[in-house]
Amino acid sequence: MNTDNWNYYYKFSQVGMKGMSQTTYEPLINPEGTVFCASFKLNSDYHKEMGPRPLFTQEVVDWFFTNEVKNLEQFSNKSYCPEVLDIDYTNKKIFIKWYKHTCNDMVYSGNPWSKQWVGQFKEIMMDLINEGYYKLTMYPHCHYVTDTGVMKSIDWYGCLPKDNPLVPKNCMDAIIHDSAKFRLEETGTATNGYYNMETMFKRGLEEHVLWGHRNLKFIYDEIFKS
Numbered sequence: 001m002n003t004d005n006w007n008y009y010y011k012f013s014q015v016g017m018k019g020m021s022q023t024t025y026e027p028l029i030n031p032e033g034t035v036f037c038a039s040f041k042l043n044s045d046y047h048k049e050m051g052p053r054p055l056f057t058q059e060v061v062d063w064f065f066t067n068e069v070k071n072l073e074q075f076s077n078k079s080y081c082p083e084v085l086d087i088d089y090t091n092k093k094i095f096i097k098w099y100k101h102t103c104n105d106m107v108y109s110g111n112p113w114s115k116q117w118v119g120q121f122k123e124i125m126m127d128l129i130n131e132g133y134y135k136l137t138m139y140p141h142c143h144y145v146t147d148t149g150v151m152k153s154i155d156w157y158g159c160l161p162k163d164n165p166l167v168p169k170n171c172m173d174a175i176i177h178d179s180a181k182f183r184l185e186e187t188g189t190a191t192n193g194y195y196n197m198e199t200m201f202k203r204g205l206e207e208h209v210l211w212g213h214r215n216l217k218f219i220y221d222e223i224f225k226s
Contacts, residue, residue: 001086001095003028003037008046011141012108014210020049021104021141023175024064024157033100035085038154040065040092055174063171064157065092071156075131080124080153096154103151104141107212120151121211125219128159134201135159140211165201166194183208 006028011021021027026039026046040061047053072094075081083097103117121143128135137158145151160167169190176184187200205220 001030001035001037001088001093003030003039003093006030006037009036009102011102011104014108016108020046022155023047023050023177024155025068029098034098036082036096036098036154038068038094038096040068040094050177053174055170057170057174060171060174061092063168064175067159068094068155068157071133071159075156075159078127079150080120080127082152082154099144099146102141102144103211104139106145107140116149117145117151122219122222124151124153125205125216126222129162129223132162133159134162134165134198136197136201136204138204138209138216160197162198165197167197169193169195 007030009021009027009029010018013019024040026041026044028037028039029035030037042056042058042061047056069087072081072084072087076084085095085097087094124143125135125138135153135156135158137153137155142155143151143153170193172184172195183200183203184195186203187195187197202220202224205216205223207215207217209216
């Protein structure tokens with residue numbers, strides 16, 4: 001698909017301001033609002049507000065694209081996996097069916113986080129744990145609801161096996177936003193060139209990841225204190 005006239009996707013912040021939602025890929029939506037494209041590319045106008053990114057190399061792009069595709073294939077039979085329309089391996093673009101809004105758009109535009117959403121989100125997180133995976137990309141802009149009310153999860157580049165939750169140091173250093181560097185400091189020193197992301201996952205659930213004014217400690221407690 002040609003994405004030349006597609007629009008960028010921006011998320012709402014905690015204070016209701018729209019801003020960049022991704023440091024890993026360029027998020028694009030077709031003019032009709034029916035297809036979303038995760039475009040993994042080295043240089044993007046979308047990321048210009050971050051300034052120079054000397055650490056964001058082709059090696060980094062390749063690692064996250066490969067992990068995204070691997071996990072989309074791994075979880076393709078799950079109801080919460082997006083409906084993949086096409087994967088352009090040459091240009092590193094992934095196309096999925098889109099439903100116009102993410103949970104971020106709905107939560108921060110004044111709509112309440114319904115009990116149905118709470119239940120579906122918890123089921124997704126618990127199922128991933130039972131499958132042996134940590135998915136660090138658990139923010140509201142990483143989830144959307146279909147026309148029939150089914151919640152789906154995107155941004156699978158941040159999904160890692162529990163028994164080996166490692167990301168190359170150069171990859172994490174390249175995508176971490178200044179406002180989130182403290183999360184990487186919490187994670188601890190890299191060993192043999194890799195960060196162990198288990199602590200970041202746990203601290204995200206316990207405190208840092210917010211859906212509106214609510215954190216995800218209720219899920220953390222069920223997973224790690226049961």
